[in-house]
Amino acid sequence: MNEVIHELNNSKIAFKTDLGGKELSAFRAGGKALVTAYPESVKALERLKDISEAFSLPLYPFGLGSNTLILDGGYDGIMVSMVGMRRISASGNELTLSAGIPVTVALDIAAEKGLGGLEELGGIPATIGGMTKTNAGAFGREMSDLVAEATVFDMKTGEVYKIKGSETDFGYRTSGSTFHDKIILSVKLDLMPAAKIKEKCAYYTALRRETQPSRPSLGSTFKRTPDGIGAGYYIDKAGLKGTVIGGAEISSKHAGFIVNRGHATAADYTKLMALSSGAVKRKFGIDLEPEIEIIGKEINRDDGART
Ligand SMILES: Cc1cc2nc3c(=O)[nH]c(=O)nc-3n(C[C@H](O)[C@H](O)[C@H](O)COP(=O)(O)OP(=O)(O)OC[C@H]3O[C@@H](n4cnc5c(N)ncnc54)[C@H](O)[C@@H]3O)c2cc1C
Incomplete structure (x- = not known):
């Protein structure tokens, strides 16, 4: 070290x-x-x-x-x-933003330039790079609707090159293999002239506040099910809304979220995930697919040492 x-x-x-x-x-x-x-x-x-x-x-x-x-x-x-990389440039309807720029900042810039398209995504606590990698979406808008081009650093070869929107492998909450082994440096968004951008954004952000918990979370734990229904619906119907393990809770406001009540561990989170997917499979025969990304390793409980 x-x-x-x-x-x-x-x-x-x-x-x-x-x-x-x-x-x-x-x-x-x-x-x-x-x-x-x-x-x-x-x-x-x-x-x-x-x-x-x-x-x-x-x-x-x-x-x-x-x-x-x-x-x-x-x-x-x-x-x-990536939050240290914060370059911005604009040309016509296009806005090129460094990957580390939070969407809230991107929206301020878009509003200044009278460019719309990002408003529905405004309340997501995320960066442009993370949102492109996960193809974040809300209220019928997805990043894939807006990405004209991404500039990437290839972690295998060290090369820097551009990937056009048309060459990407975007799907529901995924960019497929497009950005495997790559660091997104910047994203060129193709936006459209619009008015009342801040007002629209405030509207969607308020909708979020009404329906989503305010405690720390990772947003939706699981993807929507193939029938297009939010996983939270099934988790709720399985009777798990409000279930607590350790310091984590299946939110009593929105069963699609797992929140930190203040002293949660990551294991509390993954136990609630397992409980949810097990119950939904047994009751409805549906396999829940995680939306969140899990990295690192668990603690070996036998001796407290790292596995
Ligand atoms: C309260 C709350 C509400 C949410 N609401 C929504 C919602 O409405 N819709 C939605 O889709 N998601 C939502 N999310 C989930 C989350 O915000 C999105 O998945 C978002 O895109 C993650 O962005 P991030 O910058 O935080 O990425 P991170 O969590 O930091 O990273 C996510 C993934 O992107 C990769 N990544 C990040 N930056 C780069 C980069 N520069 N280059 C290459 N890979 C990169 C990471 O390796 C990882 O695979 C919500 C989360 C919370 C906490």
Whole structure:
């Protein structure tokens, strides 16, 4: 570990070694990451790639961690925070935004330029990069409707290149294999002239507040079922709304969310996931597919040591 720190210092890349799920995941629980790095340039990413290969440490790009659970045993790799990259440019109806820009900021810029399209996504606590990777969507709008092009850093080859919207493999809450082993650097959005952007955004954000819990969560735990119904409906019908394990709860406001009541562990979250999917399978014969991403390793309960 000392050698990794030495290399990061030599490369002048900002990093921290004391962060974990409490700071990095919107669930505000989970184990520590070995290193969290804050690159601000492609050159820094190239160095991180070299360090990752030299020490066999995987790289995990992330934004606001609003879809990411880090298991309690921690993540033995380099979390690559993209929030330091914040370039913006506009041309006609197109807005090009660095991956680390939160959608709230993107919306302010779009509103200034009179460009609409992102309003429905406004209340999502996420970055443009994370939203592109997960093809985030709400109220009938998905990122895939807007992405004209993404510029990526290839974690295998170190190359930087562009992927056009038409070359992507977007599906429901997925970008398929488009961004495997890639770090999204920036995204060009194809927007449209519009008025009252802030008002529309405020409307959708208020709708969210009415129906969604305010405690820390990762949004919808599972994807909608193939019949198009939210998993929360079935979890509720299985009688699990409000169920508590440890410090986590299947939200009594919206059964599609698992919330942190203040002292949850990642294991509390995954136990509630297992309980939900088991009950929905038994009662309705439906397999729930996780929407959230789980990384890291569990704690070995026999001896308390890391597995
Ligand atoms: C309260 C709440 C409400 C939510 N509502 C919605 C909703 O309405 N619709 C919806 O779709 N989702 C929703 N979510 C889930 C979440 O916000 C989205 O999945 C979002 O796209 C994640 O963005 P992020 O920047 O936080 O990504 P992270 O959680 O940090 O990362 C998510 C994934 O993207 C990858 N990633 C992140 N940045 C990059 C990058 N630059 N390059 C390559 N890969 C990258 C990560 O490796 C990971 O695979 C909600 C979450 C919360 C907490």
